[in-house]
Amino acid sequence: MTAREPTLRVTMLPRDTNDRGTIFGGVILSHIDLAGAIAARQQAARNFVTKALRGVEFIAPVYVGDVVSFYTELVREGRTSMTVRVEVEAERFTEPRQKVRVTEAEVVYVAIDGQGRPVSVR
Numbered sequence: 001m002t003a004r005e006p007t008l009r010v011t012m013l014p015r016d017t018n019d020r021g022t023i024f025g026g027v028i029l030s031h032i033d034l035a036g037a038i039a040a041r042q043q044a045a046r047n048f049v050t051k052a053l054r055g056v057e058f059i060a061p062v063y064v065g066d067v068v069s070f071y072t073e074l075v076r077e078g079r080t081s082m083t084v085r086v087e088v089e090a091e092r093f094t095e096p097r098q099k100v101r102v103t104e105a106e107v108v109y110v111a112i113d114g115q116g117r118p119v120s121v122r
């Protein structure tokens with residue numbers, strides 16, 4: 001069995017922290033969006049915009065030095081949209097082999113034309 005490959009891996013830096021010193025949730029959301037967009041673009045060469053980001057609940061905190069992995073899976077392809085599930089895990093700086101589930105999300109991307117109107121993904 002092969003281990004699944006993350007679409008995106010990022011080391012968290014001091015610039016990513018909130019005022020309490022842990023990682024700001026918006027930074028993780030931004031990377032979820034990037035990872036999901038990469039997955040959508042792997043399916044079709046279209047200009048995608050983010051339509052919806054659903055179901056986010058932060059389960060565990062992320063700290064400076066953690067390596068955060070974003071795993072993606074296409075869960076729905078519609079006429080003009082793709083829905084990608086993004087799962088987020090952190091490897092602690094202090095315990096590199098231990099993976100901690102951070103959150104997951106479903107992100108809906110819509111393919112648009114040059115005027116910003118939805119177009120078929122195929």
Ligand SMILES: CC(C)(COP(=O)(O)OP(=O)(O)OC[C@H]1O[C@@H](n2cnc3c(N)ncnc32)[C@H](O)[C@@H]1OP(=O)(O)O)[C@@H](O)C(=O)NCCC(=O)NCCS
Nearest residue numbers: 049050051052077078079080081082108110112116117118
């Ligand atoms: C994306 C955009 C062009 C879509 O316009 P729209 O009027 O919703 O278009 P439609 O109603 O034709 O829907 C387009 C697709 O999105 C899906 N969709 C619309 N609203 C949705 C929602 N809330 N959740 C999930 N899917 C949704 C539709 O089902 C359709 O998918 P399908 O063709 O695969 O069935 C428009 O909403 C937009 O420009 N939004 C801003 C995008 C953006 O700038 N994102 C970054 C924010 S900073």
